[in-house]
Amino acid sequence: MIVVELSDRPGQLARIITPLAECGCNILNIHHVRELDREDTARVEISFEADDRVNVDTVVESLRREGIVIISYSPNIQTFRETVILIGHVFTTDITDTIIQIANSGIQVASVDARITLIEEVSSVKMVLQSNSEEKLSKGIELLKQICKKKNLYLIRSVRE
Amino acid sequence: MRIAVIGFGTVAKSLLKVLAEKSKLILDEYGVEIKTVGVFKKDGAFINTNGLDLEKIINSQNYRSEEEWVEAANFNKIAGELNCDCAVELTPTNVETSEPGLSHIKTALGYGMDVVTANKGPLALYYPELMELARQVKRRILFEATVAGAIPLFNLVRNTLRANRIISVKGILNGTTNYILSRMTSEKLPFKTVLKEAQRLGFAEADPSYDVDGIDAAAKLVILSNALLRKECRFKDVNRQGIRDITPEAIELARKDGFLIKHLAISEDGVLEVAPRLVEVGSSFAVSGSLNVVKLQTDLAKDLTLIGRGAGGVETASSVLNDILELAILRR
Numbered sequence: 001m002i003v004v005e006l007s008d009r010p011g012q013l014a015r016i017i018t019p020l021a022e023c024g025c026n027i028l029n030i031h032h033v034r035e036l037d038r039e040d041t042a043r044v045e046i047s048f049e050a051d052d053r054v055n056v057d058t059v060v061e062s063l064r065r066e067g068i069v070i071i072s073y074s075p076n077i078q079t080f081r082e083t084v085i086l087i088g089h090v091f092t093t094d095i096t097d098t099i100i101q102i103a104n105s106g107i108q109v110a111s112v113d114a115r116i117t118l119i120e121e122v123s124s125v126k127m128v129l130q131s132n133s134e135e136k137l138s139k140g141i142e143l144l145k146q147i148c149k150k151k152n153l154y155l156i157r158s159v160r161e
Numbered sequence: 162m163r164i165a166v167i168g169f170g171t172v173a174k175s176l177l178k179v180l181a182e183k184s185k186l187i188l189d190e191y192g193v194e195i196k197t198v199g200v201f202k203k204d205g206a207f208i209n210t211n212g213l214d215l216e217k218i219i220n221s222q223n224y225r226s227e228e229e230w231v232e233a234a235n236f237n238k239i240a241g242e243l244n245c246d247c248a249v250e251l252t253p254t255n256v257e258t259s260e261p262g263l264s265h266i267k268t269a270l271g272y273g274m275d276v277v278t279a280n281k282g283p284l285a286l287y288y289p290e291l292m293e294l295a296r297q298v299k300r301r302i303l304f305e306a307t308v309a310g311a312i313p314l315f316n317l318v319r320n321t322l323r324a325n326r327i328i329s330v331k332g333i334l335n336g337t338t339n340y341i342l343s344r345m346t347s348e349k350l351p352f353k354t355v356l357k358e359a360q361r362l363g364f365a366e367a368d369p370s371y372d373v374d375g376i377d378a379a380a381k382l383v384i385l386s387n388a389l390l391r392k393e394c395r396f397k398d399v400n401r402q403g404i405r406d407i408t409p410e411a412i413e414l415a416r417k418d419g420f421l422i423k424h425l426a427i428s429e430d431g432v433l434e435v436a437p438r439l440v441e442v443g444s445s446f447a448v449s450g451s452l453n454v455v456k457l458q459t460d461l462a463k464d465l466t467l468i469g470r471g472a473g474g475v476e477t478a479s480s481v482l483n484d485i486l487e488l489a490i491l492r493r
Contacts, residue, residue: 083418083439087411113417115410124411126418154406156415159331159425159438159446161456 001047002060003033005069008042016046019062025050043071080137081110081130084144088153090125091116098147099127107131107140162489163212165199165243165274167236167265168251172279172306173200174219175474176249176481181215183482193489198243199236206234210244237268245269247488249481250278256380256396259283266291270298275492277484279306279477285380285396288387301491303484304388308381309334309453311476312469316483318389318457325459327389329429334381336451336471337365337372338404338424342412342437343449346421349409364451374403375424375435382426382433389457390428402436415439421447 006012013030020027025048033043050059060073090098099109110130116123129144131137141157148155166173180195187193196212207218207229221227240248248269252262259282266283269276276295278284283291284304295302305315309332318327333339337359344355356373359365371377379399386392404424415422420439423446427434440446445466448454453471458464470476 083415083420085411085414085422085439087406087408113414115414117410122406122408124408124414126414128418154402156407156411156422156437156439158420159423159427159440159444161441161444161446 001045002056002063002073003043003045003071004063005071006042006044008037008040012042013044015066016044016063016068019066020046020048020059023050023059023062024054025059079130079132080134081128082137082141082158083126083128084141084158085156086125086127086148086153087156088122088148088151090114090123090153091119093151093153095125098144098151101147102127102129102140102144105136105140105143107136162193162247162485162492163196163198163243163245164247164249164485165201165236165240165245165269166197166249166251167201168253168280169200169202170251170253171474172477172481173249173251175478176251177215177219179475179478179482181219187486191486191490192493193486195485195489198245199239201234201236205230205232206236206239207231208234208239208243210242237264240268240272240274245272245274246492247275247277247485249485250276250280250283251481252280254280254282254285254377254380256282256285256376259286263287266302267294270294270300270302273298273300275300275488276302277306277481277488278302278304279481281307281377281380281384284387285383288384288395289393292387301488303488304384305484306477306480307384309455309467309469310471310473311479312453312455312467312471313480313483314385314455314457314467315388316487317465317467322457322459322462322465325461327391327457327459329427329458330382330385330389330455331425331427331429331446331458332455333423333446333448333453334378334426334455334471335372335375335424336453337369338375338378339448339453340364340451341373342404342407342422342424345407345409346412346416347449349413351409352405352407370403373405375399375401375426378424378426378435379433382428382435385426385455386428386433392428392431394433399433399435401434404437407437423447 027048029047031045108130110128113126200207209229262280263283379401419442423440425438454468456466
């Protein structure tokens with residue numbers, strides 16, 4: 001993410017788009033932070049993604065050459081995620097407790113989806129687990145494995161290609 | 162090249178048929194004459210040290226009356242009399258004792274024969290010991306047909322990926338479970354219904370545990386890990402989870418996010434695992450029906466994915482025959 005300061009007049013945003021495109025960046029989000037505006041300037045946060053070959057310093061340098069004032073910048077924060085499915089008596093073994101245990105380990109449960117059959121039958125729950133660190137995500141998955149073993153749930157993980 | 166074929170199942174019969182059909186081509190193309198001097202069944206063997214007439218054996222209606230039939234002949238007892246270069250071990254896999262294959266292989270090596278096998282048991286249980294034994298007697302054991310039938314893996318790495326380090330192996334190594342999961346996905350049917358259908362069609366055995374509990378895939382994974390990843394390991398080292406607990410609801414949940422459930426065998430970072438996994442719909446593991454797929458991650462050639470038939474008499478015989486020819490060429 002890069003935060004820049006632009007003069008608050010028409011056409012300024014266009015000045016940052018071309019250098020970013022030339023560096024091979026794909027803009028994800030542009031946010032005008034109005035509360036940080038001064039009299040005649042606008043603070044703008046730009047989030048972008050690019051492959052490993054693009055260095056954030058090169059991108060910043062090319063913006064500076066355009067005369068753009070850089071307030072701050074940081075490399076994109078990567079997100080690691082894995083989709084998993086649990087099969088078994090997910091509800092009678094307290095799915096909320098399962099989710100809370102995972103969340104407490106510091107990884108995010110980004111979404112939960114379920115197929116419920118009769119309460120006494122086995123059901124399926126799909127979860128997307130998410131973290132900004134690959135290591136944390138692996139630890140979360142390890143914890144989930146232990147929980148599944150304890151609660152006699154059948155865990156299906158995703159495969160990394 | 163004088164060979165003895167041990168076993169008389171689908172693969173052995175297909176091999177004899179292919180040997181009969183291709184003998185001229187093999188002689189013309191590779192300058193190799195393959196003479197089959199013994200074919201061993203459970204209750205005896207066809208023996209002719211001048212070479213058997215394979216067509217006659219395959220088509221024999223009453224084999225016991227054939228003049229070359231020796232009642233109760235056992236390979237372990239008469240191997241020394243065969244003057245044989247190569248034993249082709251094709252008896253059924255047994256992952257508990259690995260017999261009778263294990264004894265056959267040891268006997269063959271003991272008499273200075275090379276070995277070609279399609280039997281997973283001995284290698285899944287005793288890979289390090291058997292390779293050490295072969296090294297001591299300066300003979301080779303080739304086993305392309307033990308994993309993924311017709312797909313060349315060991316030959317590929319040995320002959321065309323020389324000096325590459327294999328980092329990981331991932332794949333679908335059992336056609337029956339892949340068939341069952343594919344049908345459960347396309348027809349939204351429960352496991353038990355599809356299993357019955359597969360048994361009726363002859364795709365699954367009456368006792369399906371060998372396939373659906375991942376025993377077969379685990380044995381193959383052990384051989385791949387020993388041979389390609391240079392990891393000394395055994396059948397008991399595999400974390401194994403079958404497919405009996407998978408429900409149509411779970412498959413539907415996966416589909417909603419663009420995933421399929423596949424029974425994968427994975428050897429990576431020293432861990433061996435056979436388990437159902439979510440794979441993306443467009444991924445190289447998303448093959449349907451009874452096909453096998455193997456993905457090798459290597460340090461120089463990077464990723465290679467092979468898809469093909471993992472079973473079938475002629476398909477497996479193709480791998481066995483190639484191993485026999487490789488040994489024949491090496492012996493010249």
